[in-house]
Amino acid sequence: MKILVPIKRVPxxxxxxxxxxxxxxxxxxxxxxIINPFDEIALEEALRIKERGCANEVVAxxxxxxxxxxxxxxxxxxxxxSAILAKVDQNEIDSAVAASILxxxxxxxxxxxxxxxxxxxxxxxxxxxxxxxxxxxLPSAAYASKVTINQEKKQAEVTRExxxxxxxxxxxxxAIISVDLRLNEPRYASLPNIMKAKKKPLEIIAAETxxxxxxPLIKIHKLVAPEKRKTGKRVENAKELINYLKSEKIL
Amino acid sequence: MSSIIIFLEQxxxxxxxxxxxxxxxxxxxxxxxxxxxxxxSLYGCVLGQNSKLAAEQxxxxxxxxCFFSEDPIFNHFNPWLWSDMVxxxxxxxxxxxxxAAATSIGKDFAPRTAEKLSAAQISxxxxxxxxxxxxxxxxAGDLLAEVEALTEKKVCTVRATAFEPQAExxxxxxxxxxxxxxxxxxxxxxxxxxxxxxSDLSPAGRPQLxxxxxxxxxxxxxxxxxxxEKYIYPLADSLGAAIGASRAAVDAxxxxxxxxxxxxxxxxxxxxxxxxxxxxxxxxxxxxxDSKIIVAINKDPEAPIAEIADYFLVGDLFEIVPQLIExxxxxxxx
Numbered sequence: 001m002k003i004l005v006p007i008k009r010v011p012x013x014x015x016x017x018x019x020x021x022x023x024x025x026x027x028x029x030x031x032x033x034i035i036n037p038f039d040e041i042a043l044e045e046a047l048r049i050k051e052r053g054c055a056n057e058v059v060a061x062x063x064x065x066x067x068x069x070x071x072x073x074x075x076x077x078x079x080x081x082s083a084i085l086a087k088v089d090q091n092e093i094d095s096a097v098a099a100s101i102l103x104x105x106x107x108x109x110x111x112x113x114x115x116x117x118x119x120x121x122x123x124x125x126x127x128x129x130x131x132x133x134x135x136x137x138l139p140s141a142a143y144a145s146k147v148t149i150n151q152e153k154k155q156a157e158v159t160r161e162x163x164x165x166x167x168x169x170x171x172x173x174x175a176i177i178s179v180d181l182r183l184n185e186p187r188y189a190s191l192p193n194i195m196k197a198k199k200k201p202l203e204i205i206a207a208e209t210x211x212x213x214x215x216p217l218i219k220i221h222k223l224v225a226p227e228k229r230k231t232g233k234r235v236e237n238a239k240e241l242i243n244y245l246k247s248e249k250i251l
Numbered sequence: 252m253s254s255i256i257i258f259l260e261q262x263x264x265x266x267x268x269x270x271x272x273x274x275x276x277x278x279x280x281x282x283x284x285x286x287x288x289x290x291x292s293l294y295g296c297v298l299g300q301n302s303k304l305a306a307e308q309x310x311x312x313x314x315x316x317c318f319f320s321e322d323p324i325f326n327h328f329n330p331w332l333w334s335d336m337v338x339x340x341x342x343x344x345x346x347x348x349x350x351a352a353a354t355s356i357g358k359d360f361a362p363r364t365a366e367k368l369s370a371a372q373i374s375x376x377x378x379x380x381x382x383x384x385x386x387x388x389x390x391a392g393d394l395l396a397e398v399e400a401l402t403e404k405k406v407c408t409v410r411a412t413a414f415e416p417q418a419e420x421x422x423x424x425x426x427x428x429x430x431x432x433x434x435x436x437x438x439x440x441x442x443x444x445x446x447x448x449x450s451d452l453s454p455a456g457r458p459q460l461x462x463x464x465x466x467x468x469x470x471x472x473x474x475x476x477x478x479x480e481k482y483i484y485p486l487a488d489s490l491g492a493a494i495g496a497s498r499a500a501v502d503a504x505x506x507x508x509x510x511x512x513x514x515x516x517x518x519x520x521x522x523x524x525x526x527x528x529x530x531x532x533x534x535x536x537x538x539x540x541d542s543k544i545i546v547a548i549n550k551d552p553e554a555p556i557a558e559i560a561d562y563f564l565v566g567d568l569f570e571i572v573p574q575l576i577e578x579x580x581x582x583x584x585x
Contacts, residue, residue: 013534017390026394038515095362096371121514122390125374130330130362139444140330142359145508157448161508162355163461163517165452167328171445181498181515182508215401217371221384222397229540232561238574241546241564242582248544250465250523251490251582 001055001151001173003046004114005080006102006132007062008036009071010122019223025091026223035071038117040078042179044186045147046115047079054149055113057081063088063101069202076197077189083202086210094216095123099131104210106136111174113156118143118178129178140176141169145183149173253286254344257314258337258351258360259297265304267297267312269462270352272416274409275312278350279417280379281407286347294318296340298333299325303428310426312417320431324438327447328356334363335440336431341368346404353408354461361408370404377413391514391537411461412520412541453509460510463493465523468512468539471499472528472550472568479505482572483527489579495519495539497529513538528568531556548572 011017011031018027035043046058060075061084062068072083086101093101106114119126133140145166146159159168161180171177189197207214235241245251255278259271275293282291295309295317306319318340324332337360341349349364351357353375365372377395378386384397385407460466467487473479479500487494496506498513512519514534524542529535531547531554539545540559547560548568557563564571 011390013391017393019394094371096366099366119515124389124391124514125372126358127362127365127372127374130359131366133330134334134363134366140363141445142330143355155445160355162328162450163509165450165507165509167450168448169327169329169445170448172443175445180508182502217400217402218373219399219401220396221399223389223394224397226392226395229545229559229561231558232545232563235562235564237564237566238571238578241562241575242578244562245523245544245546246582250544251579 001112002057002059002110003049003055004102004106004111005039005043005046005058005060005075006114006116006128007039007043007060007071007075008117008120009033009062009064009068010036010120013037013121019225023224024220024222033067033071035074036117036120038119038121038179038181040186041181041183042115042117043075043078043080044184045179047187048184049147049149054151059084061086061102061105063093063098063207065089066204072202073197074189076200076202077194078187079193080200082200085202085204086207087204088207088214090214092216092220093214094218095125095127095131096217097214098128099135100212101207101210102128102132103135104212105205106132113173114176116176116178118180129176133176136176138175139171140178141171142178143180144177145180147177147183253291254294254346255282255286255291255348255350256294256296256337256341256344256346258349258357259295259305259309259317260352260354260356261297261299261301261305263301265301265308267305267308268352269416270354270411272312273411273414274350274352275314275417276414277376277379277407277409278348279313281348281350284379284381285383294340294344294346296337298336306428310422311419313420313423315423315425316427316429318429318431320433322433324433324441328359329441329444330359330363331444332437332441333360334367335437337364338367348404349406351408352411357408361406365406368404368406369402370406371400371402372406372408373398373400374408375410376407377410391534392540393533393537410518412518453507457487458491458493460493460495460512460517461519463519464521465490465492465525466495466512466519466521466539466542467492467525467527468495468497468529469500469505469527470497470529471503473500473505476505478569482568486525486527486572486576489576497535498532526556526560527572529556530554531559
């Protein structure tokens with residue numbers, strides 16, 4: 001069984017995003033890039049499935065300029081067997097374009113499972129896993145907090161984080177699974193594995209050769225920082241706080 | 252004549268959820284500002300148990316016709332089936348837009364419907380803007396984007412806290428609730444899409460986190476699940492509040508996953524939000540900064556939450572919370 005793990009590079013969540021002077025895009029001149037944390041969890045899960053003997057190959061794929069090789073090498077260092085870099089020259093692609101590219105890559109091989117972060121922490125759209133499933137006509141399970149593969153029955157049992165609590169479902173493979181925060185704790189790559197990762201296969205495919213529409217469906221016209229809340233009052237004790245809340249007619 | 256379809260969610264008694272009423276409100280604004288109010292009709296779709304009652308109720312909110320089905324096939328959510336249903340209705344009505352609340356159901360099925368309709372999807376819609384634009388958050392709400400969907404058809408998932416729930420309006424005489432006829436191919440689809448095994452839902456009793464007018468949230472400073480229960484539960488119950496938690500508190504096992512407020516958890520905007528022992532990481536603030544009044548209790552006077560709190564009480568939560576409960580009891584006495 002072969003697992004595809006799409007990885008998006010995103011700005012480090014600990015750094016502050018900056019806008020360009022025109023205000024329609026983000027100034028990436030000083031951005032520190034990381035693997036989207038949810039995709040890191042997805043990769044960790046794929047590796048654990050392989051280590052349990054339920055898969056024999058984990059392929060990481062990323063979409064972007066040649067520089068995303070850095071994130072793919074990190075994925076290889078964590079334990080992915082090989083990587084694919086779908087090279088796009090345009091700056092911004094949206095979920096629809098990403099899903100179209102992933103669908104074409106999926107069709108090039110015999111994958112049984114794609115495991116993807118439920119959202120990217122920059123665009124926060126939470127669309128790509130579902131779009132990929134729809135494009136391929138496959139079942140999907142979103143927001144996984146536990147994944148068990150049954151190879152004989154060719155199905156996955158997935159516990160999902162939903163609004164009211166947890167829900168467990170069975171999906172037939174091949175399928176697309178999106179992962180939530182508490183599925184696992186991703187490993188750190190060891191130094192020997194970082195060295196080994198440099199020699200693992202990494203295939204570069206120019207997205208324009210995939211024969212798909214690379215035009216985004218969403219155009220960003222303007223980016224603005226939200227209005228800041230005013231800093232409020234310091235109160236001394238519980239009684240004073242309750243009095244304020246009463247005066248606000250909240251209690 | 253253009254049509255918008257709004258996917259509606261109902262509670263156990265067949266009431267349309269507050270989040271879905273916010274989606275109706277957003278759809279109406281979209282109709283007014285983008286499509287032309289007078290020649291746009293709103294259609295509803297509601298699936299599963301009690302959906303007939305919910306469909307009938309939708310006329311109160313300006314829905315012209317509402318599709319429903321109580322077929323047992325809809326007892327458990329399935330993204331493939333849901334997206335296919337909404338797509339079929341959208342195709343039949345030649346609808347221009349599909350709206351749904353950005354709940355765990357809406358977020359899951361909407362992109363699949365968008366794909367089938369060749370529509371762009373706006374996730375977590377915050378506002379309808381002139382000139383066919385929409386506002387949505389990026390980077391945990393650190394940036395707001397004004398975006399345009401370049402496709403003729405659009406799918407929007409609506410952040411419920413950004414829109415007032417649609418209020419009741421005078422009933423339309425021509426309203427119809429339409430029972431969906433299920434085709435065999437749809438039933439076959441379900442057999443292939445997977446199956447429900449079990450669920451483990453938080454017990455009902457307290458208000459729902461995303462619908463409550465008061466939310467009491469606890470953070471890592473509580474120190475243990477026992478303390479979370481001992482201090483946060485009674486304070487919440489004294490106010491009739493829902494309970495939330497920071498990611499740190501959930502990760503530490505003090506509170507269940509579905510209580511997490513923040514970028515990757517729930518977005519809430521109650522009248523009163525009380526953050527107890529929560530330092531205020533940007534990812535947490537993303538989920539509650541639109542609350543009307545924010546109260547923070549923290550022993551660290553420099554905690555980042557102080558920057559956004561309307562009332563900030565510096566001190567030991569283990570002393571302050573019991574005093575608060577006492578003060579609330581006294582305040583509520585006639």
